[in-house]
Amino acid sequence: MKVERWTRTSRVFTGGLAVSVVILAAVPLIFDPDVVQKLTTLLILVLLAAMWNALAGYGGLLSVGQQAFIGMGAYATVFFANLGVPPYAAMLVATVAAGAISVPISLFALRLRAAQFAIGMWVIAEVASIVVRLDQNLGAGTGISLIQLNQYEPNFRQAYTFWLALGFAVIFLAALFLLLRSPLGVSLQAIRDDEEAARSIGVRVASRKRLLFVLAAFGCSAAGVLVVANTLFIEPGSVFSVQWSAYMIFMVLVGGLGTFEGPILGAILLFAIQATFTQGGPWYLVGLGATAAFFALALPRGLWGTVEERLGLRLMPVGYRVVGAKREEADG
């Protein structure tokens, strides 16, 4: 009997993922800016879903206020660009600055439980939104453009933004993947499975949660930076909207809470749904809300979690599996 992480499927899949990143990097060279912009949106969704899942799926922290970081990332980009920082450098500075705000917030937010944490984060997002509305230099309530990006020719601008999105998605997903595989990851998965039990065997739950909270904040800030780079215009009513939380919850619940692959699947599904119902509208949102509620009640492990459970399929090796002696012989 032996314990293994990698299976043949997960080797093939992880290798395939690496290859697809390389292929994706070539997208701006081949396709129209229109397609590139859409794929940038997909990458933003993947990033957001993965970060919300890191928080809720592994930390047990359900936030309805991650739009605080999306909005702060987006507005910090405009803020630094207006100070004269070159736009793409401003995006990196903004990601770090907005993400770093999560450290002081974590000092008290992580002591809150369940609904207190969820709505507490929501109120923090509302406060950030009101503060932006009070600032005339950031366009107050009417919104502001990232005019500094106009210095680039549109095709190049779209390509640079796409590569930045791809870079952010790879960095944050890789960070989460490595975190889950590290010795820390074992304790994170223990917290996911049973927080009290994990605490009782000496897992330092609070510091582990802080790690996830800060990682998710940086990831959401990066997503906010990409939103302003992709759309060029932001207003507090949209970047600080609770709708972002609705999307994140939908993607993670449908894909699979607490699985690595699930949120990626959820993001692709949401992207496909958005491409189908281009008008959006109330019926589409009724569908999203009802589906999220249905999955929460009836299929809490989501599509991927259910598949994984039934078939024992594991595409990204973040856990361990015990391979029985007999099975090994059969394989060999």
Place this chain on the structure above:
Amino acid sequence: MTIVNAILQGIFLGAFYAVLACGLSIMFGVMRIINLAHGDVAVLGAYIVFVIVDRTGVSAFVAFLIALPVMVVLGYALHFSVLERSLRAGILTPLLATFGLSIVIQNLLQLAFSPDVHSLGGSAGAVTTSSWQVTGGLSVSALGVLVLVTAVVVFGALQLLLSNPRLGWMMRATAEDADAAELVGINSRAVYASATALAVVIAALGGLFLGIRSVFDPVSGPTQLIFAFEAVVIGGMGSLWGTLLGGIALGIAQTLGAQIHPQFAVLAGHLLFLAVLVARFGGARVVLRTAR
């Protein structure tokens, strides 16, 4: 005098928040869950009253009495369709399920009533316009007094209900330990469902006041939920009279904030809420421990 007037108006505003928060407080007290669709349920109540007023021409208060049985049925439906399942599934599921429900209610209202704003002010009679001028800068509106009196009556009635030897005992026993309550012959399912129905009815009362005080639209719910939850937390989660005081504290913070700048009103309420959370959960102690 403007400060005294602001505090007085804050008490009236806070009584409204307390009515909104009351149902949230009941459900948390009995079931330990927070219904994230609570604000949308209140707005749904306002729309139901609006439809009755629109069709029959009765006053908004009469329309609310007609709407009551509908709200009771909706409360039981909410419990048996969503909450009961989610209660058994862990700490995060009720939040996720009711958040999904919140989006569904908002957008169904959008489909049925368009995104335009509505108001019940015109159909509530003289109470919306009359006020007493106490001195130069101090005026007491009839509506403010009505909301405050209603809030005290609602919380008083709940106090009586909970201290009722039989009903209150069943509610408190179920809240303490549902399984143990079952053992001594209490039907905890029925207790939970009744608590939800009660919460929905009081939420609709909050919706009625919302519609009379100002305007509402299909997406007004989340803001009402945030204010209601802030009232519950400021007053101390699980304490009924605390919720009334918490609502009033929130109302005063908002009207005092508005004295500085109109846009500070909501901000001041949020900051009070966050300050209470920091104070209660020992923010200072955490900083020290991390520093060491």
